[in-house]
Amino acid sequence: MLVIGLTGDVGGGKSSVALLWEKEGARVVDADKIVRELWQEPEIIGAAVARWGSAILDSDGSVRPRAVARLAFSDVREYRWLCDLIHPEVVRRMERAVFASSGWVVAEIPLLFEVGVPWWVDFVVYIAAPLGERLARLSSARGWGEEELMGREARLLPREEKIRSSHWVIENDGTPEELRTKVAGLAKMFSFLSEPIEVTVSCGSEEEARRLSKAVIDGRKAACAHVYPIESLYWWKGSIENEHEWEVSFKTVFPLYPDLVKIISEEHSYEVPVINATSVVKANRDSLLWLWEELSGEPDNHAYRS
Template sequence: MLVIGLTGDIGAGKSTVSSLLERMGAVVVDADKIVRQIWTRPEIIEAASKRWGKDILDENDRILPHVVASKAFYDETEYKWLCELIHPSVMVEMEKALSGDNGLKVFEIPLLFEVGKPEWVDFVVYVTASKEVRSKRNLIRGLDEKAIALRERWLLPAEEKKKMSDWVIENDGDLQSLREKVDALGDLLLKLAYPIMVSVTCGGEEEAVNIARECIEKKLAACANIHPARSIYLWQENVEDEEEWEVSLKSLQCRLYPLRKTILEKHSYDTPVILVHPLKWVNPKALLWLKGVLGI
């Protein structure tokens, strides 16, 4: 599993990027959607109305987001109070989404750096655009420059956040231009999301070493571990007990089929047993190492 934190400037196109990644096969978790759900909780409504008064509610006692914004974004103390009210619950809900199948998971978190990057985020993608372009997009959403300035006044500087990110997507062009950038990055991320360990036993140490070297020289695996193994198995109705050598190869799913083919070509057994172990998680630096060695 690979977890991406997606963040960026207001109006830069984070949601567009997340939707494009979702179409490529990523699981997307939107922090803003979670926030909207949290605002329906009675205890949250009660805490906010107690602090800011009943005028933040409509006639059905539902939160009026624009009124909350007018209360919170004008004062740093109120802004921090709002963050402390909402974000712990947001984190709890996002962590629930970490369970389940392996693969690429994208968490769209506008305040990722401001609230502290979660330890479970492997890499950060930052979406940016020029102020002029963002202003036009925000006006379509009903946010003028004054409203944006209020929302950004308590945020970390954009340049600082870019430096803390692993990839920056410039979104000043049209949708096709953005799609090309996201397709390229998404293709890489989907490959990194599926690390594997491939293992096979051999009749001798020399054969195990030869298979390992062949796979690594072809850049089908990044690393191999070779160790003696005692194998007990059923063959032609007889229980066999043999000393063998096992090769374990670290690679990515995208290299599996040529890797498997190479093992079969180099192996002396008529029926070698090749096992593929999907890895739930690999640390980010190791993934980048795999990327470099395998030429991804």
């Protein structure tokens, strides 16, 4: 599983990118959606009313988001109280949703750096856009003016600091088609890296193990092969056999598994070679980039690397 933390400028187009990636096969977990769900829960509503009074409620008892925002963003103490009320539960629910998923997951978190990047996020992508374009979007979608945008951003970490802390920055400063092209390259990379695997196969001799390793590595179906001696006890045609064998363990990704199996099956001397693939639940980001650089046949040129 690969988890992408998606964040960026307020009004920068994060949701547009998330939708594009969802169409490319990603599972999207949206922090804002979880926040909206929390504001329907009696415990959260009760805490907010106890703090700010019933003026934050509509006639039907639901919370008025603009009223809450006006109170929270007008005073740093109120803002911190609100963050302490909402953010820990949002992160907990996001984590549950992420680990209930498979493949590549996009965690869309507007305040990713403000709440702290969770340990389960592998890469961070920041969506940036010019101020004028952001104001136009926010005015159309939410009725915000520049004063409201500036007031909210005053509570956030500096934009430059968040950009420096991101792994990729996508500039959303063109047409929707240009944005689609920019995010498509990263989508291909993320999909490719979403299922790192280790593949093992036993061989009858060291020579065969090394020959198979070289065939797979030469074909770039794995980035690495480990060769080591083993002792095997197994059933074969009604009898228990005990043999000294050599095992090969390959580091690769799931999309290359069929090709790797084909090479081993064609080269192996056994009547029934046992080829097992084990999913790698998490891998460090440098090793993932290494897999991409060595196995994809493509350079990392899809966006600006930070």
